[in-house]
Every structure is written in structure tokens, then in C-alpha cells.
Amino acid sequence: MEGEYVRVGAPLAGTLLKLGVERGQGVAKGARCSCWNRKARRRRGARRESHVAQAVARLANLEKGKRPDELAAIAAQEAQATAALALSRANLARQEKLVAPDSSAVPCWTRRVRRWTGTAPESRNWPPSSGWRA
Numbered sequence: 001m002e003g004e005y006v007r008v009g010a011p012l013a014g015t016l017l018k019l020g021v022e023r024g025q026g027v028a029k030g031a032r033c034s035c036w037n038r039k040a041r042r043r044r045g046a047r048r049e050s051h052v053a054q055a056v057a058r059l060a061n062l063e064k065g066k067r068p069d070e071l072a073a074i075a076a077q078e079a080q081a082t083a084a085l086a087l088s089r090a091n092l093a094r095q096e097k098l099v100a101p102d103s104s105a106v107p108c109w110t111r112r113v114r115r116w117t118g119t120a121p122e123s124r125n126w127p128p129s130s131g132w133r134a
Contacts, residue, residue, distance in 0.1 A: 008033055017042055 008027075010016075015037035021027055066074070 010034070011038065 016034055017037055018035040019033070020031075020035070021033050027033060
């Protein structure tokens with residue numbers, strides 16, 4: 001009698017209740033080699049079904065769209081961002097006026113940079129040969 005060497009394993013993880021064969025023992029085709037705990041399989045099946053039900057419910061919730069209170073919160077965030085942008089633009093315009101070339105409110109460091117780069121009217125003698133003062 002000829003035969004093949006076959007490795008037999010469980011198709012799913014679970015609790016083995018009874019092992020019907022020994023190592024090296026001959027087994028007829030279709031014979032049962034082991035007995036597994038069916039309650040664990042049923043629990044896994046129920047768990048899978050609950051996961052599917054949760055996914056379907058989540059999908060239905062996402063397809064509904066946003067609720068009115070969520071839309072109101074998003075609109076308020078947009079209004080806040082728009083107001084912050086307007087304030088930033090106003091601050092930028094004010095600061096640009098303060099640093100304008102003809103402004104008398106130019107900070108000391110700006111005057112120094114203008115002299116050093118040659119953009120100030122008095123930059124003919126800049127940088128001075130001795131001592132660096134504004």
C-alpha cells in the first residue's frame with residue numbers, strides 16, 4: 001500500500017477537544033482527525049456579524065451628512081478664521097505704514113540697515129571708518 005505524507009492542520013484557531021489519530025498513523029480519505037469546540041466557532045461568527053453590523057451603521061451615519069449643530073460649529077469656526085485674517089491684514093497694513101521710507105517712526109535698527117545697504121539718503125558715508133553709531 002502506497003501513500004503520501006501529508007501535514008494536517010486546523011482550518012481555524014480554536015480549542016481542540018479530541019485528537020482522533022496519532023503521529024505516523026494511517027488515515028483513510030475523509031476520516032475525521034480531530035474534534036473542535038463548536039461554541040468558540042459560533043462566538044467568532046457572532047463577533048464577525050456584530051462587526052459587520054457596526055460597519056453598516058457607521059456607513060449609514062456617514063452617508064447622512066452633517067447634523068445642523070455640527071454645521072453651525074463649522075460656520076462659527078469659518079467666521080472666526082475670517083475675522084482673524086482681517087485683523088492680521090489690518091496689523092500688517094499698520095506695520096507697513098510704520099516702516100515706510102518716509103515715516104518718522106522707523107526703528108533704529110531699520111535706519112542702520114538702510115544705511116548699510118545704501119538705501120538711506122545719508123548712506124554716502126556708511127559704514128563709518130571709526131565707531132558704529134546710529
